[in-house]
Amino acid sequence: MEYETVELDDKDDALVIIDQTKLPGKTEIIRLKTAQEMWDAIYLLKVRGAPAIGVAAAFGIYLLAKQIDTADYSTFLAEFRKQKEYLDSSRPTAVNLSWALKRMEKIVTDNRDKSVEEIKRLLKAEADAIKAEDIRVCKTIGEFGLTLVKPGDGILTHCNAGQLATSKYGTATAPIYLGEERGYHFRVFADETRPLLQGARLTSYELHSSGVDVTLICDNMAATVMKNGWVDAVFVGCDRVARNGDTANKIGTSSVAIAANYYNVPVYICAPTSTIDMNTATGADIHIEERPAEEVTQMWYRERMAPEGVKVYNPAFDVTDHSLIAGIVTEYGIAREPYEESFREIFARKENAEYD
Ligand code: MRU
Numbered sequence: 180m181e182y183e184t185v186e187l188d189d190k191d192d193a194l195v196i197i198d199q200t201k202l203p204g205k206t207e208i209i210r211l212k213t214a215q216e217m218w219d220a221i222y223l224l225k226v227r228g229a230p231a232i233g234v235a236a237a238f239g240i241y242l243l244a245k246q247i248d249t250a251d252y253s254t255f256l257a258e259f260r261k262q263k264e265y266l267d268s269s270r271p272t273a274v275n276l277s278w279a280l281k282r283m284e285k286i287v288t289d290n291r292d293k294s295v296e297e298i299k300r301l302l303k304a305e306a307d308a309i310k311a312e313d314i315r316v317c318k319t320i321g322e323f324g325l326t327l328v329k330p331g332d333g334i335l336t337h338c339n340a341g342q343l344a345t346s347k348y349g350t351a352t353a354p355i356y357l358g359e360e361r362g363y364h365f366r367v368f369a370d371e372t373r374p375l376l377q378g379a380r381l382t383s384y385e386l387h388s389s390g391v392d393v394t395l396i397c398d399n400m401a402a403t404v405m406k407n408g409w410v411d412a413v414f415v416g417c418d419r420v421a422r423n424g425d426t427a428n429k430i431g432t433s434s435v436a437i438a439a440n441y442y443n444v445p446v447y448i449c450a451p452t453s454t455i456d457m458n459t460a461t462g463a464d465i466h467i468e469e470r471p472a473e474e475v476t477q478m479w480y481r482e483r484m485a486p487e488g489v490k491v492y493n494p495a496f497d498v499t500d501h502s503l504i505a506g507i508v509t510e511y512g513i514a515r516e517p518y519e520e521s522f523r524e525i526f527a528r529k530e531n532a533e534y535d
Contacts, residue, residue, distance in 0.1 A: 187238040203384035221269035228344020233275030237306035271466040273418040313346040319510040321353025332411040335368040338429030339381035340416025350449035351414040367393045374474045402438040413446045424501030424518030425462030436503040445505035462498030
């Protein structure tokens with residue numbers, strides 16, 4: 180893609196993003212400077228997808244910290260925490276948001292002996308590191324994911340866990356992009372992903388513009404393409420993985436997983452370790468965001484498609500039970516049942532790698 184999903188313009192004190200609500204019709208780059216603009220951009224899904232939200236929050240809190248006009252550490256810390264909590268309240272399900280903000284806060288608290296100016300410099304370095312890591316992590320997930328499929332395979336994906344949801348490559352799309360570079364010629368099925376159409380507007384746009392063989396289907400067609408024998412594997416991203424392997428991802432993922440299990444199609448979740456939340460025991464403990472009724476009743480339609488006043492239930496995510504998942508692909512290998520044990524090994528690998 181010609182543009183970065185999330186970028187920092189340090190000279191102009193701006194967080195620069197593609198407004199994803201305008202895609203695919205219009206590529207509009209917007210510059211966010213205030214806490215309110217950043218909060219709105221995350222809530223309104225101008226920037227979305229768990230890793231991209233994390234990177235945006237890291238650059239965002241750095242820019243807000245830069246605006247704190249004091250040399251006194253305690254005053255700086257109090258104001259920093261206020262801004263951090265505000266950004267953290269924009270969306271509840273993707274753990275990468277709080278994960279990135281906590282990482283940034285740790286820079287402030289670990290360096291209390293340094294000047295506020297120096298802390299601001301360290302915050303920028305940390306935000307840059309979070310973005311650089313995201314790119315490296317996605318590519319490695321792609322390499323591991325590629326070992327699970329073979330040339331010519333049919334792959335179904337749900338929502339957008341692509342380049343637009345990360346800094347580069349995506350998570351669920353990383354094996355697809357790497358496979359494409361290596362002549363695998365996958366046939367990809369992208370669910371449209373009601374109600375916000377991330378699959379139609381973003382995934383089919385991304386893959387189609389990259390020359391990948393992609394077919395767009397409505398969500399309710401996934402079981403049919405599986406029954407037809409066109410799908411060899413499901414690759415999806417995720418917003419939070421609980422300790423037992425239960426996984427929250429875009430609403431509809433669990434129906435895809437149930438259908439895939441029925442038709443003996445393996446379901447792989449692509450998850451950077453930053454999305455695995457060992458403090459959350461099971462999927463039942465994950466806070467699922469609920470969004471406005473209008474997203475279901477009228478958004479995208481020329482006119483309202485449901486009676487005024489009808490009750491609407493609009494959860495943005497669902498939880499796929501770990502028993503339906505064939506493997507969770509991380510940047511440190513593929514986790515399998517029993518997940519808690521497998522995650523502990525993966526985190527040990529990560530720790531050793533970081534201290535090599
Ligand atoms: O509401 P969204 O568009 O932010 O939901 C995004 C998803 O559910 C993605 O699959 C998930 O964040 C993983 S992105 C690599």
